[in-house]
Amino acid sequence: MTRAKISIIGAGAVGATTAHWAAAKELGDIVLVDVMEGIPQGKALDLWEAGPIENVDGTVLGTNDYADTANSDVVVITAGAPRRPGMGREDLLDINKKIVETVVQEAVKHSPDTILIVVTNPLDAMAYLAKQVSGFPKHRVVGQAGVLDSSRFRRFIADALSISVEDTQALVLGGHGDQMVPLTRYCTVSGIPIADLLPKKKIEEIVERTRKGGGEIVSLLKTGSSYYAPGAAVVQMVEAIVKDKHRVLPCSAYLEGEYGLSDLYFGVPLKLGAKGIEEIIEVPLNETEKAAVMHSAEAVRKSIASLRNC
Ligand code: NAD
Numbered sequence: 001m002t003r004a005k006i007s008i009i010g011a012g013a014v015g016a017t018t019a020h021w022a023a024a025k026e027l028g029d030i031v032l033v034d035v036m037e038g039i040p041q042g043k044a045l046d047l048w049e050a051g052p053i054e055n056v057d058g059t060v061l062g063t064n065d066y067a068d069t070a071n072s073d074v075v076v077i078t079a080g081a082p083r084r085p086g087m088g089r090e091d092l093l094d095i096n097k098k099i100v101e102t103v104v105q106e107a108v109k110h111s112p113d114t115i116l117i118v119v120t121n122p123l124d125a126m127a128y129l130a131k132q133v134s135g136f137p138k139h140r141v142v143g144q145a146g147v148l149d150s151s152r153f154r155r156f157i158a159d160a161l162s163i164s165v166e167d168t169q170a171l172v173l174g175g176h177g178d179q180m181v182p183l184t185r186y187c188t189v190s191g192i193p194i195a196d197l198l199p200k201k202k203i204e205e206i207v208e209r210t211r212k213g214g215g216e217i218v219s220l221l222k223t224g225s226s227y228y229a230p231g232a233a234v235v236q237m238v239e240a241i242v243k244d245k246h247r248v249l250p251c252s253a254y255l256e257g258e259y260g261l262s263d264l265y266f267g268v269p270l271k272l273g274a275k276g277i278e279e280i281i282e283v284p285l286n287e288t289e290k291a292a293v294m295h296s297a298e299a300v301r302k303s304i305a306s307l308r309n310c
Contacts, residue, residue: 003029004027004028006022006029006031006073007030008030008031008076009034009076009078009103010033010080011036011039013082014078015076015078016047017231017232018076018230022238023048023050023054023056023058026056026057027058028242031069032063035079037064043062045062066106070111072111072114073115073242074117075114075115075116076234077103077116078119079120080095080096080099080100082121083224084218084222084223085218085219089121089122089176089177090122090306092122093303096120096121096122097126100118100129100130104116104130104133105133108134108135108136114140115141115142115276116140117143119234122177123143123144123145123176124176124252124265124266124267124300125303125306127143128265128304138254139275139278141254142251142253142270143251144230144233144234144237144251144252145176145250146268147251149182149213149250152213153170153187154169157189157194161198168188170187171183171250171269173269174300175252175266175296177299179298180267183289185289213226240272241272241276244273245272250270251272251277252266252267253265253270253277253280255280258280261293264297
């Protein structure tokens with residue numbers, strides 16, 4: 001059996017960390033691409049040389065040439081500028097639109113059958129753009145947001161209850177912005193609803209911290225945005241694809257009527273496997289949750305509409 005080929009476009013903080021987590025899990029041969037000469041080569045060589053310590057095989061190649069990405073099973077798009085303090089994700093739209101257009105064109109030229117995982121912000125708009133530019137069917141273009149947002153939510157729940165993160169489950173729907181919708185009703189500790197374990201006020205605090213989780217890290221780092229947890233989130237998706245795990249994960253997907261929404265990328269629970277998105281799962285929502293979803297969708301629609309004006 002041959003190893004999976006995973007190409008990561010953008011060898012910056014998120015791209016390199018994604019490569020790191022993927023190599024540590026021995027998910028396949030990794031290709032790291034960037035416009036900066038020497039950066040992907042140096043990072044890839046360094047990571048490859050760590051293989052003997054971690055007992056992992058597989059190649060890690062750094063390059064500026066998309067020909068090296070040919071026939072990738074998965075292509076992860078992380079190229080683009082990150083936020084700085086005071087910036088919202090939407091402030092990145094202008095600059096990242098041009099970058100994502102170029103890198104998607106190049107990547108799909110060499111891997112016409114690949115599955116694209118989009119990470120660049122503003123996430124839902126960039127995933128929409130990647131689908132347009134690639135011309136791929138909707139099941140082969142998926143955005144990473146919900147796995148990260150749900151991980152933050154789970155971390156805060158585990159911390160509040162002094163329990164293992166392993167026993168926490170969370171579901172965060174919606175756009176990857178401050179209007180995201182953590183569905184607290186569907187958040188449990190080993191099947192026990194968190195409302196039975198934590199006071200309402202504490203849950204509200206956790207929801208708020210989850211919504212602002214990205215910004216909290218930007219304001220601490222000052223020079224960029226988070227990358228360890230985003231990289232780990234991407235790798236959970238990559239693993240679901242290369243191992244055909246049929247995992248149920250919250251990811252950004254192109255909707256055609258699901259949740260009453262159409263023609264936008266939006267965070268929903270879906271089944272992810274070797275063919276990409278296998279199924280979008282619609283969970284019943286109460287009126288408050290529906291209103292929150294619509295509010296979040298409005299923000300995503302605005303972001304997608306801005307793509308046309310820049
Ligand atoms: P970074 O600045 O560390 O790295 C970006 C890399 O992209 C740089 O190495 C740069 O040279 C490269 N690049 C720029 N133009 C390119 C091109 N045309 N072709 C190839 N490479 C190119 O930034 P980062 O922290 O890695 O963040 C990357 C993106 O991911 C940002 O847009 C950020 O907002 C986003 N992000 C998304 C999530 C999420 O959950 N979806 C989480 C964190 C960061």
